[in-house]
Amino acid sequence: MGESEIKIFIILTGIIVLVFITGIIIFIFQYRERKLLYNKEKAMIEEQHQSDLLNKQLEIRQQTMQFIGRELHDSVTQKLTLASIYTQQMEFENLYPGMQEKLKGISTIINDSLVELRDLSKSLTESKIENSSLSDLLMLECERVNDTGICRALLQTTGEAPLTITVKSFLLRTMQEFIQNSLKHSNCREISIRLRHDEKGLALNAADDGKGFDVTTVQSRGIGLNNMRRRIQILGGSFNLQSEAGRGTSLELFVPIDHVNSQ
Ligand SMILES: Nc1ncnc2c1ncn2[C@@H]1O[C@H](COP(=O)(O)OP(=O)(O)OP(=O)(O)O)[C@@H](O)[C@H]1O
Ligand SMILES: [Mg+2]
Known part of the structure; x- marks a missing residue:
């Protein structure tokens, strides 16, 4: 070669x-x-x-x-x-x-x-959920809180439109858990809830002025918080829970309009 x-x-x-x-x-x-x-x-x-x-x-x-x-x-x-x-x-x-x-x-x-x-x-x-609007159902929850005398609950609603029973019940259950947690764990004086429904989607914010907690360490422990997150995930929405010791807890939910209408 x-x-x-x-x-x-x-x-x-x-x-x-x-x-x-x-x-x-x-x-x-x-x-x-x-x-x-x-x-x-x-x-x-x-x-x-x-x-x-x-x-x-x-x-x-x-x-x-x-x-x-x-x-x-x-x-x-x-x-x-x-x-x-x-x-x-x-x-x-x-x-x-x-x-x-x-x-x-x-x-x-x-x-x-x-x-x-x-x-x-x-x-x-x-069915109460079927026949009431989300803001009526949330108002009822606020009244229940106010009746306990433990703290004050306020609701502010902007632009309501009819919702399916799934969306209503998932959002209501999520808010009920937030309220329960605030009453049970936070020692708060006030819980405020804001509901806004427009052409972009449905935004639901809740906040308490209680003692707050460390979200990163506590998340995996409770069933309540995990259920809340899962429900919103199933609706195709976003879930943002924030809390800091001494500065209260807040929750921001947003479900885009196409997901609101498709459930
Ligand atoms: N608003 C709040 N203020 C202070 N701590 C809170 C608040 N929400 C939740 N927590 C803390 O997060 C933990 C987990 O909450 P989660 O709802 O998952 O469970 P839980 O309320 O203890 O029990 P359950 O399974 O019955 O809901 C609580 O035990 C509490 O320590
Ligand atoms: Mg709980």
Whole structure:
């Protein structure tokens, strides 16, 4: 083999090795990219699945309560009404001396039970969340806080529009947990809530003026905080909880308009 042939051989071998190495590098990169894409898709499917699951649970709970409410109304209430009519008739007939008093007593018990049953049936059938606006539901929470006398709660609303039951109940549950935490842990004097709904989305801010806490160390411990974060994540919104010892706690939620309308 001449000198020039050896050179050509070395160059060719070099090129082959280079092509081979480049091929391996490209393959590794493509493999990693595909794996990343696969993991991303898997996470998205998992998230969607969790969201569907939660929505389903909410729906089943709702249907069960409505079923019990209707059953109470259609079955027990009807029978009690009949029993009430019978006792009224007997009261009228006045068969034995002293019987009228006893029948009056029975009649009163039946009628009281009827009123209570009707109220219960109504509250189970008509879902409070379904039939009230988010600001009404939040106002009710504020009133409850104010009734405790522990601290003051204020609500400020700007621009309300109808919301689906999922969005309403997830936001309400999140705010209820914030309020509970403020009452339980913060020693605050005031809790303020602001609700703003415009063409960009729905913003909900809450703040207490309590003792605050270290968000970084405490986050993984409580179920409440994790549930709040998860609910907002499922809605496709952003969650920003801030707190500092001695400076209170604040929460900023934002759900973009396309997510508000798609749930
Ligand atoms: N507004 C707040 N002010 C002061 N500390 C708070 C506040 N909110 C939360 N914390 C702290 O964060 C911790 C975790 O809160 P989280 O709601 O997750 O759990 P929890 O309230 O202790 O129990 P639960 O699971 O019943 O909600 C609380 O134990 C408390 O120490
Ligand atoms: Mg809590």
